[in-house]
Structure formats: structure tokens, C-alpha cells
Amino acid sequence: MNIIVCVKQVPGTGEVRINKETNTIVRESADAIINPFDEYAIEEGVRIKEKTGGKVTALSMGIPKVADLIRETIAVGVDEAVLLTDRAFAGADTLATSYALAMGIRKLGEFDLVICGKQAIDGDTAQVGPSLAEKLGIPHTAYVRKIEEIRDGYIRCQRLTDDGYEVIEMPLPALITVVKEINEPRLPSIKGKLKAKKAEVRVLSAGDIGADPTLCGLKGSATQVVKTFTPVHEVKAEMIEGTAKEQAKALADKLLSMQFVKRI
Amino acid sequence: MNYFLTEEQEMIKELAARIADEKIAPIAAEYDREGKFPHEIIGYLAQADLCGVYIEEKYGGLGGGVFEMALVVEELSRACGGIALAFAGTGLGTYPIILFGNEEQKQKYLPDIASGKKLAAFALTEADAGSDAAGIRTTAVLDGDHYVLNGTKQWITNGGEADVYTVIACTDKEKGARGFSAFIVEKDTPGFTFGKKEDKMGIRASSTRELIFNDCRIPKENLLGKEGMGFIVAMKTLDRTRPGVAAQALGIATGAFNAALRYSRERHQFGQPISSFQAIQHMLADMAIQIEAARALVYQTCRYIDSGAKNFSKESAMAKVMASDTAMKVTIDAIQIMGGYGYMKEYPVEKMMRDAKITQIYEGTNQIQRNVIALELIKELSSKK
Numbered sequence A: 001m002n003i004i005v006c007v008k009q010v011p012g013t014g015e016v017r018i019n020k021e022t023n024t025i026v027r028e029s030a031d032a033i034i035n036p037f038d039e040y041a042i043e044e045g046v047r048i049k050e051k052t053g054g055k056v057t058a059l060s061m062g063i064p065k066v067a068d069l070i071r072e073t074i075a076v077g078v079d080e081a082v083l084l085t086d087r088a089f090a091g092a093d094t095l096a097t098s099y100a101l102a103m104g105i106r107k108l109g110e111f112d113l114v115i116c117g118k119q120a121i122d123g124d125t126a127q128v129g130p131s132l133a134e135k136l137g138i139p140h141t142a143y144v145r146k147i148e149e150i151r152d153g154y155i156r157c158q159r160l161t162d163d164g165y166e167v168i169e170m171p172l173p174a175l176i177t178v179v180k181e182i183n184e185p186r187l188p189s190i191k192g193k194l195k196a197k198k199a200e201v202r203v204l205s206a207g208d209i210g211a212d213p214t215l216c217g218l219k220g221s222a223t224q225v226v227k228t229f230t231p232v233h234e235v236k237a238e239m240i241e242g243t244a245k246e247q248a249k250a251l252a253d254k255l256l257s258m259q260f261v262k263r264i
Numbered sequence B: 001m002n003y004f005l006t007e008e009q010e011m012i013k014e015l016a017a018r019i020a021d022e023k024i025a026p027i028a029a030e031y032d033r034e035g036k037f038p039h040e041i042i043g044y045l046a047q048a049d050l051c052g053v054y055i056e057e058k059y060g061g062l063g064g065g066v067f068e069m070a071l072v073v074e075e076l077s078r079a080c081g082g083i084a085l086a087f088a089g090t091g092l093g094t095y096p097i098i099l100f101g102n103e104e105q106k107q108k109y110l111p112d113i114a115s116g117k118k119l120a121a122f123a124l125t126e127a128d129a130g131s132d133a134a135g136i137r138t139t140a141v142l143d144g145d146h147y148v149l150n151g152t153k154q155w156i157t158n159g160g161e162a163d164v165y166t167v168i169a170c171t172d173k174e175k176g177a178r179g180f181s182a183f184i185v186e187k188d189t190p191g192f193t194f195g196k197k198e199d200k201m202g203i204r205a206s207s208t209r210e211l212i213f214n215d216c217r218i219p220k221e222n223l224l225g226k227e228g229m230g231f232i233v234a235m236k237t238l239d240r241t242r243p244g245v246a247a248q249a250l251g252i253a254t255g256a257f258n259a260a261l262r263y264s265r266e267r268h269q270f271g272q273p274i275s276s277f278q279a280i281q282h283m284l285a286d287m288a289i290q291i292e293a294a295r296a297l298v299y300q301t302c303r304y305i306d307s308g309a310k311n312f313s314k315e316s317a318m319a320k321v322m323a324s325d326t327a328m329k330v331t332i333d334a335i336q337i338m339g340g341y342g343y344m345k346e347y348p349v350e351k352m353m354r355d356a357k358i359t360q361i362y363e364g365t366n367q368i369q370r371n372v373i374a375l376e377l378i379k380e381l382s383s384k385k
Helices: A036-052 A066-076 A094-108 A128-136 A190-198 A244-257 B007-024 B028-034 B039-047 B066-079 B081-100 B103-114 B173-179 B230-266 B278-306 B313-343 B349-359 B366-384
Strands: A002-006 A009-011 A032-034 A055-061 A080-084 A113-117 A140-151 A154-161 A164-171 A174-178 A202-204 B120-123 B139-143 B146-157 B164-170 B180-186 B192-197 B208-219
Touching (some): A002 A128, A036 A055, A036 A113, A036 A174, A055 A066, A066 A080, A140 A164, B028 B081, B039 B081, B081 B120, B081 B146, B081 B230, B081 B349, B120 B146, B164 B208, B313 B366
Parallel strands (some): A002 A055, A002 A113, A080 A202, A113 A174, A140 A174
Antiparallel strands (some): A154 A164
16 A cells, blocks of 8 residues: 655744744744654554555655654654655645645655644644645545554545544545544654664655646745734733622622623 | 764664653653553563664674663663663573573574563572572472472562573582572473562562572573583673663662752742752752763773673672762752652652662672672782782
8 A cells, every 4th residue: 555644844842933024934943843743644654554565655845954854754664755845835835735745746656545644733724634635636534533444445434523433434545634542653663763864865846746836835825924923811800808798799799880790 | 971872872872761751751650659560661662672782683683782781771760760670680681691592592582582572580699699699599400301490589670570581590509609500491481480579669660579499390401501600600691780780870860860950940949949059059060970970980881891891890890889879879869959849759759769779789789899899909909910
């Protein structure tokens, strides 16, 4: 089975910096990690491969430095790491990102399953997975918590819902996004790390994947971030003091004056 | 301090540290309280290829030596010295096979230990044979194709949990220490049972039990080296594993120091963090000096051993004494810095103090180690004359 896992670089635990002109995240900061939800996607891809045979490819779009990060996926069982990198991709929103990823996947050739983390911990939109499936013209299921069965041309999985789960069948090729309940990602092994160190990351530009530059990056983005800020939640509390009787009266007066209650 | 580790050693340290922080630290208090054996941690070590860091590549290991073993033990011990012992105790049980095993014995036992499928244990101590190993009463008598073992071993780390035991027994009472031999005994061999699990002060996640041999018949192929070599097997093994105990002590000390340092920044008294008081600063500085000095000695001893040195009893003993005495002092001071909180089980340092104590006692008490060091010093001097 040919599996493609989409992986995103996100800022680590350090402070996230925003570019004040474009209002996008500064990705050159030293402290970068693989999006934690993508780790579950990688693990699930590797587990399927271990059962059915085949190949797992990790695919990312990002700055050249991301190559070092996705190389590490080889230490946990990924066979090949591919990075889409080009100035044309810079400033992409979810629409332009899914376009570039779709073009990259087409370039890679035949596949059975695309796996994404349910969302990235920086943007938190959870849009790229489903949007990528649309661009590829394949069915998708988001929030998968378990794959019940997977074989040639068929997948049956459990989709996590607010009050339980749904069982969904799809023909392959298809795309799933996974939640953290699906597995426990393995630790890298020393032998795997040594292999990853030597591994070559395949780097593809917009031209290499035949992407239309007007559909990529900032130009290809349908949304623009006007402002980013951390909302301030202010709660004003007033302490009512006195004996229980005094407090009860003060509270009742307050509620009456604010017209939350009516005297009848 | 930069110890100029190789790239592979850095990877080993980094992965062991990750297991310590992500997998061991969250469960350390519970395993200490309940005395639970850390089977799932062995699973993680196996996943990361760490179980066989000190085993040759042709037997499925990573081909490292005492240093690689020590790096793993140190990192794991930062989170829990008891849990680290499942790994370190296996090293102690495996070294006799690495050093004295023949090709068949190595083929048979090392790959499963390297992959983490099996754990090992080393059995020397008895009720009347501790520092004075010559007091061993367990006997092994050749009967046809088998040796028949009788006797009881005491306080055996990984007892009951390990699959492979290297056991020192007496094959010739007349010859004293030269009458001892080393054997490999597999768990579930008829006549081989376990006594009660000891209720210990510290390293409570480690299993410490009696091994009871009652007409236990083992194939004569399980003899390690030759008859009469048991004492040499034990001494050569312990010379190589003492840096492991030192590393365990180092890890415990580091864990306690880190906790105390962090706490000193968070705890405010008289309107300022207690780290701003010179009394605390000097304690922290002294702790850091001792830990770094011990680490330098332990690492260099490991490198000396792995370089192929012939006699390193003195260095090995020095590393063990220095690191374990440091661990005891540092853990006590860590509690002092943390005051009442340090004394409470809610915080990890009181456990670290309990765990540290054993490192001054086992694999040769620090008093015996000082004897070894002094004896070597005298030998060195007289050989120069």
C-alpha cells in the first residue's frame, strides 16, 4: 500500500512570533517541531505499511530548513521524505497549501491513502486535510480514531464525534485525518536515527510539481490575515460582604437593579 | 561541560533522556510507592534500541561498551534510580556472558537481551557472603551431563523478573575462592525458585529477591569459562559494572539537583526567590561542583575501560565511591534547600535520597572500594621499586 503522510513544521514550545507586515507566523525561528497531530499520522501510516507492505512517504511544504525535521520521520519507519519548497509557496493560506500539496502528491504518482493530522497546533484550522482531498478528487474522513479494516481499494474507519463515533467506509484512494486517540507514536530507534541521518530528502520546487504560481503562496490565498492578537478576557468581580442576611439583600438589590430579576 | 561524546553517544543519551522525561518521570512516584516492576519501560528501551547498547553488533547490539551503558543508566536514573536498575541489573547479569561466554553461549543469550526480550541478573551475594565473597555456600556438583545446584542467593536485583541468571557457586570447597565457578541458569529450570520480594528503603521499583536452588539441574554447557574461574568472572564483571552504579548515582544526584535548583527560583521568602540568598547559592554551587567532578571521573573511567585497559579495579572503584558519596550528599542537600516540601512524598527528592543510599552499599560497599583503591596504590608503589 502506498501511503502519503502530510507533515507540517510548527513552532515548538517557545514563543510564536508573527510577521507584522503579513500577519503570518515567522517560521525561521530556531525552535521548530513536527506538528504533534502529524506524529499520529506518521505512526498510523507506518503501522499500515508494516501490516500490508508498501511504502510511506512523508510530504511537507515549508522553508528549506524543514528538510532536517522531516528527515527525522525516517527514524520512525517512513521510507522517503519529500519537501516542497519555493519562494512562490510563501504566505500560503489553507487553500493555497492544499493546492501545492495536491500538485506534489500528483507528482509523486499513484497512492492508496493520504493521512494528515486532524489539525496543526499553530493555525488550528483543520482545513488542509479535507481541502486537499477535494483538490485530489478523493473521498475523505476527518477525525479518524481507529482504522477497523484496510485492504486494496477499501477502508473502514471510526470517526470521532462529540458523543461517540461513526463507522465510515470509503473506496481507496482516500484521505483521512487522525486524532490522538488512534495510536501511541513509537520512539525513534538508534538504528533508525542513524539511517535518517544519512537519508536524502527529496526537494521539489513549484516548477518541479507543475504548480501555477498564481495559485500558490500569498497570491493564491483566498484569505488574508488582517490582524492577529490574543483576546483579553477581563472578568470584573465585586465581593459582597456582611452578614448572610446583608449579603442576600445586597445581591437581590443588585440583580433587581440590573434587571436580571423582577419583583412580583 | 562538553564531554565530546560521539554522534552515536549523543543519540543514545538523547533517547534515554526522552524516555526518562516522557515515560519514567510521570510514573516514578507510583512505582516507588507500589513497588511495581517497570516492564513497559523495558519495552520503550527496546523500541529505541537501547537494551543492547553495550552488546556487540553481531549479537544484535549497538556495539558500544561500558560508557554507552553508563550514559543510559545516568539518564534513566535522573527520573528514577529504581527503574533504571532493570536495565543496569541486566547489564550486570550479561557482562559475565560477554566477557567469559563461549560462542554458543553468546549466540544463545545475547540477541534476546540486546532486543529487550529477556532480562538478566547476577547472583553472587548470600546470607554469609557479601563483601567477603569467599563465604559462598551455594554448591554445584557435576553429575553426568549436568551440574546440580543447591543453596540460596540473597538480595538479587531483577530476581524473579529476569530470564537469564549468572550464578556463582562453589564447585570445590577445598580451594576457597579458587573453587568457585560461574553458571548460566535460566528461569523456570526445575528446582529453581524465588524467595520473598524484599521491602526496601529505596530503589523500590526494582525487584530484589532470593534465588533458591534445590537440586536444580542445569546442562554442563552452562558453565561460564572453566571450573574455578567463578571468582575471576565475578571480579572482572564488577570492575566493568561499577561505573554503571556510579552512573546511577550520578543520575540520581542530577535529578535532585535540578529539582532543588528549579525550586530555589520559584520559592519566595522575605519577598524574593530563595535562590537570591547566598546560603542557598553556595549550596547549589557546591552540589554542581561535586556532580560535575564525579561525572568527569565516571566518564573518563568508562573511556579508559572501553579503550581496552587491562586492570582498572582502582579507577572503577574510585568512580563508584565518588559518584555514590556525591549522590548521598547532593540528595540530602536538595531536601535541605526544599525544606518542608523536600521532606514530603509529594515532591521527588525524598525518594531520590532513599534511592541514593544503596549506591554506597551495593556492588561492593564504599569501604570495600576504598580497600581496593588502597591495595592497588600499594601494589603500584611496590612494583616501581
